[in-house]
Amino acid sequence: MSEVRSEGVDRERLVPVVAGIAEVLPWVKQWHSGLDPNLGVDLYEYLNGQLLEKAQQVGVPVSELGQSGPPVPVRGRKTKGR
Helix, strand or coil: CCCCEECCEEHHHHHHHHHHHHHHHHHHHHHHCCCCCCCCCCHHHHHHHHHHHHHHHHCCCHHHHHHCCCCCCCCCCCCCCC
């Protein structure tokens, strides 16, 4: 399987970004649905389309985006091999 990359960014780094879009989408729908007079687009419809497209690109269904958490930070120094 080929590694998913977008403009030099690995899949592992893209999934949280796509998950972030999914996380805010309900609020966008609540507060910004309908045609925006300044932009001429429905922001919810636009972002929903982007979400579906990007989720497909990273290979994670929208329903599973929130299930993967951020990478666990590694604390301390790396040990030297002896």
